[in-house]
Amino acid sequence: MTPLLTEAFLSALLYGAVSAGVPLLLAGLGEQVSEKAGVLNIGLEGMMLCGAYAGFVAAWSSGSFALGFVAGAAAGLLVAAVMVLLCVRLALDQIVVGIALTLGAQGLTALLHHFQFARSYPRLPAATTWPLPWLSDLPVLGPALFDRHPVVYGAFLAVGLLILLQRRTRLDLQLRAAGERPEALDIAGVDVRLVRSLAVAVTGALAGLGGAFLANLGAGLFVPFLTNGAGFVAIVLAMLARGRPLWVLLGAMLFGASLALTTAIQVAGINIPTDIVQMLPFAAVMLVLVLLGRRASLPAALGRPYVRGSG
């Protein structure tokens, strides 16, 4: 029998865990910004899906992964603009609009794929990585963590950037006020709708980037419904993390690691029913984040459209 616990196998598991976690991290961070400002973005799945499609088309047609990621973020931003118009500007129901955006994105991207790629199913070549000196030579960890595409490093840096914004700028205070007491923010002379619009725009760009990562690096191709519910998992992560970017990182990586563990259990031939094995990622993330975050609370005005004078 071939030995299982080889360096190559462990490294592949860890590599897969990070690859599965990064799209959730990007989308979850975006959702957190939006929720902090009081906008519940159920359309995250649709933003990711549009980002995945646009990101793949741009990378495939230009041969540039960088352009693919820019296009993915732009597509997410475009869907977010619709959300801004309908939910922030016209004050429509955020849940209804979010679901409609996701369904619309699913239909649109499936249709476009059908006409463009359904008979050829093009696939991208492996992306060029940026190995970090010394670190990339580490056994197991090196290839999995330190020999990756720049977007992976960027996703981790985004966590630090958001923490910095939280601690060092007034922007975070304004975001929180827009989510907790929008009328107070309005009285203080800050445009609540502008703050919320910017928050949703950031969400769209990050979700689109996450989708593009999923298509270009995660799968290397685009198929209809590629995101397979990743947007909804990211929403759960953001809600359970309750305003803490580091917890989104923890949740996303835990989810990825649990996915890798489910693969490891199966490949090792351990005879546990598949249904139970497949529950592991969801159960692990919910258990950890619920236990750690039970004292935190969601923004008071989450999901409530703000109309000046209506409160």
Place this chain on the structure above:
Amino acid sequence: MPIRHRVVALAVLGCALVTSAAPRAAELRAIAILTPEQSTDFGWNQQGVTAARAVAAERGLELLVAEGLGYGDVRPTMRELVADGAGLLIAHASGYNTAAPEIAAETGVPVAIVDAPEALRPGLVADYTLSGHEGAYLAGRLAAKLTRTGTVGIVVSGEPPSWNSQSIAFAQGVRAERGDVTIRYAVIGPAAYSDAAGGKRVTESIIAAGADIVFGQGDGSTFGMLQAVETTRAVDGGDVLFIDVIGDKSSIDKGHLLSSVVWDMTPVYRAMLDDLGAGRFGTRNYQISLADGSVSLLRTPQIPDAVWEEVMALRDEIIAGRIVVVPEFDAKAVRPFVSEVTSP
């Protein structure tokens, strides 16, 4: 009324009811097929529509295709198809198993469903739970003959009955050919049919665990598996090869497609129409097999001639009944079978 007259009246009434419930082939002008995804997936949906198209053309019938319907409520679409004249609805997804029999009862138009062998209703509901287990067995024999590393992998995006039986048959084939070959088995996720990223991730892990030949069963996720074998080297530094199911991906292959267990549903749909014409629709299940050509193993340039001839000789043995591959559909049976299977 004398008892004799009552019997005659009841018989006439019964005949009338049967006739109205099950349209005869002579009255049939159109048939319809409903698929959850587009019919360009090089797999389940494409093979279903292609077969329905072939049978409709053969019998001079109009074919109504409703594709890309997803797994939501298809009742309105079914009613529309009935209103458009469909005399048989082929509900080509296990997710339609609840709606289709209801529509059959409501409209009297017969339906064919999958993965529900016990749901037969004479004149109204037939089942075609298909399995290419005989072909999967041959694929296992082929994989065991060609593996360099002594490890082969099975990756599935879910555990529906058809794939369970094919996973087990593949393992049986591997074991029958070479008892020392290691089999690694992994499910991508719960119903991860379109999870191409998951397909790639899990296949990469299977390859890192030593597999140089991967037997993959999925819909959209299969393309992720294919991407993984194209971009990942085996542990011995050589190429990884892929064995697909249901469809033929030769036209999009980049040199890594070893074979495919191809399903042709034409004989199944043809038999349904025959049964409809003979008034026995809904009285039996339909299957595919090597014997009638509805299951076959795809030949690609990756298979050496001598190996192909050996595999075809095994195929003849199965058709002659000297090798019997019994389908096992239960998901619980797969894992023990994959690790402890004995050859038939």
